[in-house]
Amino acid sequence: MTDSEEDYFVFADDEDFEPTSAYTPGGFCLIRLGCILGSPPRYRILAKLGHGSFSTVWMAHDRVRHQNVALKIVEARRTSKSQEMEILQRLKAPRANVVQLLDVFEHTSPNGIHQVLVMELLRPLHYTRWEFRPIFVRTVLRQVIEGLEFIHSRGIAHGDLHPSNVGATMPEIVPLSVKEVWDCAGRPQTLAVVHSSGDLNMNSYPPYLCETLDMEEFFLRQGAGTGVAQRPLSIRILDLGDAYIVNESSSPKCITPTGYLSPEVAFAQIALGDENAPWDQRSDIWSLAVCIYGLICKKNLFSFVREGLLHEMMMYCGEVPDAWRLYVRSNPFPQGDVPGIVQADKLWKAKEAALEWYGIENPPGLVRLLRRMMNLDPSKRPTAAELLRDPYFAGLWHNGRLLLFKKYDGREEVWKAGLPR
């Protein structure tokens, strides 16, 4: 919220809601709980699931398929520019670990024409109360990497990998009415949009802003007594709003949150002041490693302050790339920090202990996987397909076959699938 907006609205500073400033001509779509979207009317809005920079996302009941879905309603000015629909269409494959697009339509509001992407309803995994059951960690990680491998195999780079963009399907949740959703989740908090002065065109604003449904709470209450929380998860990578097709266009501006930025992008942005640095699938591999650590430990591997981020990366990788030496000369390491392989090994030993504490299987194997992914030189990072053959995943059942690995030997990983179960 800017100062001037505070002058316009009585409740302008509540950070739990999307910014009122996004409701302008060309901006967010006005939505009320219970309204029905689609032509003919098909999707009844049940609850708000979240908002991003360019969209609001809602849980809705599909009256044709009799299932609950997620509607991503894109701001009007981005509707004609967004590549997300094209990308999601390229990624259609019901068994893939990537969010599936079910339908697309346009909806007109006083703020313009909005693209509406109908997607499977997911349970994002970023919530702090979400518990990674150690026994499922390897299967979950393998599915995340399979999702990324699928995205990359279609020529697409994701560009915004972080724990909030990893979700799990919720087949156990039965379709519900608006009332049933809120009986289960508790009364939704709404914030009346009341302007205090000025001659605003109030047609651009919804009558109220809606609290985001706490999906984790909702999921656990809905599934209470059925043991759903104990079952293995079916994972999906979501939010392809910033993805691009690598051989068909140049990379858009990278909007990955600071702590998940790849070193090539972080260096360009921080040291060279170049916010439009190119990035591709190799950058995704780095971000995924940081994301995996965040998913398991619920802690960020790197700080979210730009200052010092490059130093942290060098410490964890144990080297100073030649191209970074000038930067290091003018921004020396804090006293006592000496980047080198011995120091890096020490840092990762501590991380190994943290993973051990979480009860994760084979922490040294996981650390070795993460270190393979986190190479400062993008050309030396393994591809997602290569990661799937990492010995960390040996002994996992996959598609009815047991994955077997021969001894890991340098860069040569040999593997085969065992006999069907």
Ligand SMILES: Nc1ncnc2c1ncn2[C@@H]1O[C@H](COP(=O)(O)OP(=O)(O)OP(=O)(O)O)[C@@H](O)[C@H]1O
């Ligand atoms: N399929 C889904 N099921 C459940 N919740 C979802 C789904 N898609 C998105 N969400 C929720 O909505 C939020 C915003 O969605 P999303 O990140 O796709 O929007 P965006 O405008 O692309 O955001 P960004 O600022 O990252 O570009 C997500 O953080 C997530 O919590």
